[in-house]
Amino acid sequence: MPVALGLNFHHDTSAALIVDGQLYAAEEERWSGLKHHRPHGQHKGVLTSPTASLAWCLEAAGIEPDQVDVVWAAGMRPHPVGGQWLATEHEELSALLPDPLGQRLRLMSHHTAHMLSGYLISGLGHAAGLVIDAGGSPLGADFGPGRERITGYDLRPGHIDRVHQTLPGLCAGPTGVERVHHSLGHFYRNMAHRVIPPGDEPEGSMMALAAYGDPARYRKPIGELIHLGDDGTVRITAPYGSVDSRTPLMAGGRAWTQAGVANVSLSERADFAAAVQEAFAAAVVHTARHLRRLTRATDLVFSGGCALNSHLNGTLAQDSGFDGLFIAPAPHDAGTAVGAALYGWHHHLGHDPLPAPADAGWGPVPGTLPLRDVPEGWKSLGELGDRLGPTVAGLLAGGSMVGWVQGPMEFGPRALGHRSILAHPGVADSRDRLNTIKRRAGYRPFAPAVLDTHLGDWFTGDADPFMNRVARIRPEHAADVPAVVHHDGTARVQTVTAGHTGLGGLLEEFRQQTGLPMLLNTSFNLKGTPILRTAAQAAQAAAGLGLDALAVGTTLLVADHGQHAAPARGWAA
Incomplete structure (x- = not known):
């Protein structure tokens, strides 16, 4: 059972593990609740261990540290702390890891780790x-x-x-x-x-x-x-x-x-x-x-x-x-952990590169939502099973804003349908309301998640599953989806396959009810905090943001806006 581990100890601390070709990856910020896992004012030279994300990767894969064959991390050579070097970077990073991972650690170029996080899963x-x-x-x-x-x-x-x-x-x-x-x-x-x-x-x-x-x-x-x-x-x-x-x-x-x-x-x-x-x-x-x-x-x-x-x-x-x-999929610094793991898997252990992914759901599942976590002023409609998709699609078609928490957490800075807030793209007020409740500048746009089979009908240009590029809306359709079209006629499109575990089924239900093969999709988080991780955090954030409904797995909660929602604050880790 070959096992390769990749780590990032610097900005956007993260861990990635490949076991028998299966990738597990998560960012430390999702446990600490600190965006980029950096306390305000912390010196850039301070190294931080991906303690919680590493522990999750090992637990999810059922692996003990001594079963890891190779450990790679992207070097950064941070600024000296207090004006002097306390140790070499390798010594510092090794000391942050449990035995025997520290002894197996090797460093690689930061840019090469960035590069391989894309190339070794590109299929090229x-x-x-x-x-x-x-x-x-x-x-x-x-x-x-x-x-x-x-x-x-x-x-x-x-x-x-x-x-x-x-x-x-x-x-x-x-x-x-x-x-x-x-x-x-x-x-x-x-x-x-x-x-x-x-x-x-x-x-x-x-x-x-x-x-x-x-x-x-x-x-x-x-x-x-x-x-x-x-x-x-x-x-x-x-x-x-x-x-x-x-x-x-x-x-x-x-x-x-x-x-x-x-x-x-x-x-x-x-x-x-x-x-x-x-x-x-x-x-x-x-x-x-x-x-x-x-x-x-x-x-x-x-x-x-x-x-x-x-x-x-x-x-x-x-x-x-x-x-x-x-x-x-994750071109920022957290992605260097994925690149380091892929390097260990392919170049060090000699295995084939991983296939090109259609999703970046490489993290933990949210867990269940106990009744004690249902916010005041909200009620649970229970486990809806197969009725969840049609029910949520109906709420969205009626203009509701829905927190959508499904399956493994995304890796990277974009919500891709696993920890998302969803809304009707054809309701112009959706954009203004979301910018208000997320406390963003009013000129900032929101992205559409689009069924890939309908992409060419609505947009010109290419798109990808990771919301990393803009495409241009066809002029005849711009007025149909004003909430996701930017001032210059572009949209940062996420393509979604029918089998996508987070959004595929819901998008098809919404298309059948409205004729629109897309939804407004933005990250489920409060201003200044990372994308949330657990069901309990989702319930807290849904109430704090003033959403209309929350779906966690097949459980659906709806809000009574006659009650006063709690103020939006950071979520507890």
Whole structure:
């Protein structure tokens, strides 16, 4: 019984286990209740063990630690704590693990772990690989000293060839030689802090706001910050490719700073966001085109935090000359645990890659919902069995908002129909109501989950099962589903097969009742907290958010809105 374990101890702490080809994976935040599993103000150099997620993976698979054959983790070489290195990264990580896992731990490049979290479940043979994030590990800096920023790969079965890399550079500064960070991930976040007020998720909010803006207004000053080389390199004017968002940026006669967000109109911020999105996308496409020339591959695999930019992803293959694009199901840092486990499974133990998944339901089931957990003002309709789908579809058709908790928890930042809030996509008020109860900016869109057999009838362009790219709504249908169509006529589509354990049956029931083969699907969580894990958390959150109904397994609860719902707060782990 071959067993491979992958771990991530850094941002988005997580664990992934492969046993006889079965993948188990979960993020530590779902137990701690802390988004990204990082307490506010915690130093970036502090390493955290995926204690609860690792324990669940082992228990779910029925495995003891001494049965694990190989243990791999993505290295990051964090900043020193208190100004000094206390131990090597390997020593620190090994000490966080129980015996004998610590003794078996090996480290790999952060970017390679990102890459393999996509490639080894893509089903592709020869492909180009692209990883872009804020920063990676010096373990993969084959082209010189420094941490990974942008990395390109030539991927073939059994081979991982690094063929392109952008690293930090050095330049003369006022106090001597200074390091210049050419990080597109840092650039996007840096700019987002200048247009998105504190309290809102910066990158996703800026991407949404960009749809309302005109990039021409700030195209020149923003475009001049990024320099594209003939060899595929990306150079960013200091300090805008780093975490420094306090240094003013002059654009349009205004000094843009993080502290000055509240003094700028929404329309100006939208134009700034549109120019940033355009310049960012152009830089990614520039690098992808270079990889197309280097590798001569016809398919691209994209991963790293920047691969969460669904607007970019919607046209990346077409714009860069590739026939196909595969985006890792969880391209953010938590996905490196999956990539590390897949590396151990395939390259270390010598087994075939896992087949391409249609879902990322790799986590724990929610458990049952005892009567004592039914919120005040709610009532249980009991176990509905086969009647659950038609009943919930009827509630949704009538405009209700339903918490939907079914089967194994999703891995990654998107709710894919296992821990979701669902609503009617044709009711325009659904978007405004959801943005209000989730305390999100009103310009942020919601995504549709669509039966894959009907995708082409409603949208142009490609989509995937992981809600990682936008497609364009066919103009004749835009008015039919206003709650899931963004200002620019796009939607971040999740395709759903009929056999999908979370949504397949419900989508078909809803289609039969309304004629619409899709539902609005958003994550089931409170503002500032992770997607929830258990049935009890779901009941607490449904009441706190003021939803109309909650389905956990085949149990259905409905709310009496004559009662006062509890205020929305974080859920208890």
